[in-house]
Amino acid sequence: MTTPLITYQLDGNIALIGLNRPDKRNAINDPLVDELRAAVLRAHEEADVAVLYGQGSNFCAGLDLAEALARATGQIKAPRKRRRHNWHEVFDLIARGPIPFVAALHGAVVGGGLELAMAAHVRVADETVVCGLPEGQRGIFVGGGGTVRIQRVVGTTVMMDMMLTGRLLDAAESEREHIVRYVVPAGQALDKARAIAERIGKNSLETNWMIINVLPRVQDLSHDDGLFLEQLNSARARPPEAEARLREFVDGKAKKLQENQA
Incomplete structure (x- = not known):
């Protein structure tokens, strides 16, 4: 049986998605991207929030350079027609899909x-x-949306300095450069990411969708x-859940913020 390149587990309303090429430092190749797409789409359907992490000693060392060399030397045939970059497609499913993603990072997070x-x-x-962008030293350029994100x-x-x-x-x-929001002791990133995901998962689905889709736009x-788009979204008809949450706060039943920290 072939070992999956992506692991998937549903824990309550949280999908745990793991990169699973530890012997290759979780380097990204086309088969891994295909499995990642399937896992992300599955999470969209059955989870309210997802955690992305790497198996082994690293999160991800970037592009599989052996595959890149094979493509550069014609060993992998180019498609007959231009298509959207598969990394762009799948990474956008994460960034602008229906649920938030929390990344747990350790070891190499490069390229x-x-x-x-x-x-x-x-x-x-x-x-x-x-964290790094070694493409300049490899004679290549970023290709997974880095110039934007x-x-x-x-x-x-x-970014210029890094490259x-x-x-x-x-x-x-x-x-300091805002690449990460939280830093924890070695070996604790996944636990912290899950705790944050649990907190995010308590928000309404509609609010989470607006946060991750409206803000970047x-x-x-x-x-x-920008103000017009904000008004359109803030003035949308609120679901019954929103009314209940507002009433809970007004009635003094909501937990104090300091008691609800991740």
């Missing part, structure tokens, strides 16, 4: 691995994390158009 991590909505790193988070000058020099950012530097708009 395509960093691009994949940036598709998640919340990123947790343990102290072993190193990474650049919008860290800025052009930081031109190939230097790696440790966990503290990654937090507003970023693309002018000031006036």
